[in-house]
Amino acid sequence: xxxxxxxxxxxxxxxxxxxxxxxxxxxxxxxxxxxxxxxxxxxxxxxxxxxxxxxxxxxxxxxxxxxxxxxxxxxxxxxxxxxxxxxxxxxxxxxxxxxxxxxxxxxxxxxxxxxxxxxxxxxxxxxxxxxxxxxxxxxxxxxxxxxxxxxxxxxxxxxxxxxxxxxxxxxxxxxxxxxxxx
Numbered sequence: 001x002x003x004x005x006x007x008x009x010x011x012x013x014x015x016x017x018x019x020x021x022x023x024x025x026x027x028x029x030x031x032x033x034x035x036x037x038x039x040x041x042x043x044x045x046x047x048x049x050x051x052x053x054x055x056x057x058x059x060x061x062x063x064x065x066x067x068x069x070x071x072x073x074x075x076x077x078x079x080x081x082x083x084x085x086x087x088x089x090x091x092x093x094x095x096x097x098x099x100x101x102x103x104x105x106x107x108x109x110x111x112x113x114x115x116x117x118x119x120x121x122x123x124x125x126x127x128x129x130x131x132x133x134x135x136x137x138x139x140x141x142x143x144x145x146x147x148x149x150x151x152x153x154x155x156x157x158x159x160x161x162x163x164x165x166x167x168x169x170x171x172x173x174x175x176x177x178x179x180x181x182x
Contacts, residue, residue, distance in 0.1 A: 001031065003038040007085055008093045010113035011101060012040060014072075018107055025108060029074060029133065031140040040111050041070060044132040049076075052122040052129065053163040059119015060085055060145040062171065067141035068114035070134040078127025079103035080120040081157045084146060088115035095175055097154050100104040102129075115182040117145045120165065121156045143181070144172040151175055 002015040016027040028034075032042040052057065063069045073082060082102050086093045089092070101123070102108050112118050120129060145152070148160065152175060156163070 001028065001034050003040075006098055007070060008084070008089065008098050008116075009095070010111075011040065011084065011098060011116070014109040014111060016107055026157075027170040029109065030072065034068040040072075041134060043134055044072070046133045047130070048133065049128060049130045052127050053164070054122055054125045054127075055158060056127075057119065057121040057147055057156065057169065058166075059083070060117035060147055061119065061171065062087070062114075062117045062143050063138060063141045064143050065114070065141075067135050069137075069140040070114055071118060071131050072109060072110040072111040073102065073112065073118075073120075073129070073131040074105055075102045076128040076130050077104050078122060080112055080122050080127060080129055081104070082120045083154055084110075084112050084116040084118050084119075084176065085152060085155070086115065087117055087145070087175075087178065088182045089180055091115070095151070097152055098155055099154070102125070115145070119147060121158060123157065128171045143178070144169070145175050145178055146172045149174045162180070
């Protein structure tokens with residue numbers, strides 16, 4: 001496994017080693033010893049999976065302390081543009097975003113520590129997105145930011161008229177109005 005640091009403290013891209021042959025492929029998507037050696041906490045308590053059609057945008061979401069979640073995200077089928085925004089008030093990258101394409105073809109994963117709001121948009125129909133989290137979901141701890149906040153300037157890679165949003169995601173606050181608990 002290759003652990004690649006990003007310009008954002010604690011945010012890590014993971015490239016697993018893939019073994020391919022005539023039958024298909026095999027890879028380790030998680031190995032506690034390797035993740036801990038790379039400085040990534042290994043105490044995952046919940047796995048989540050979503051299935052979406054092209055243009056479904058989920059985010060930007062997080063959980064506030066004491067239910068803050070670290071997330072290990074990957075795509076099982078299809079592809080997404082995955083985006084995180086740093087909301088750690090004392091961070092050098094506060095208010096900045098990082099994006100990466102995750103796909104079934106590239107096998108890349110992203111470790112997102114607590115202190116980021118996270119979202120993704122599906123780039124293909126029938127996309128399956130999977131993630132492990134370090135804290136159980138708590139509805140009262142939900143927080144988030146508006147996906148198209150002009151101050152963030154996120155290029156989601158698709159036109160805004162292609163985006164499919166939940167009612168909840170349509171009314172999330174702008175970053176300047178978000179009271180970050182981090």
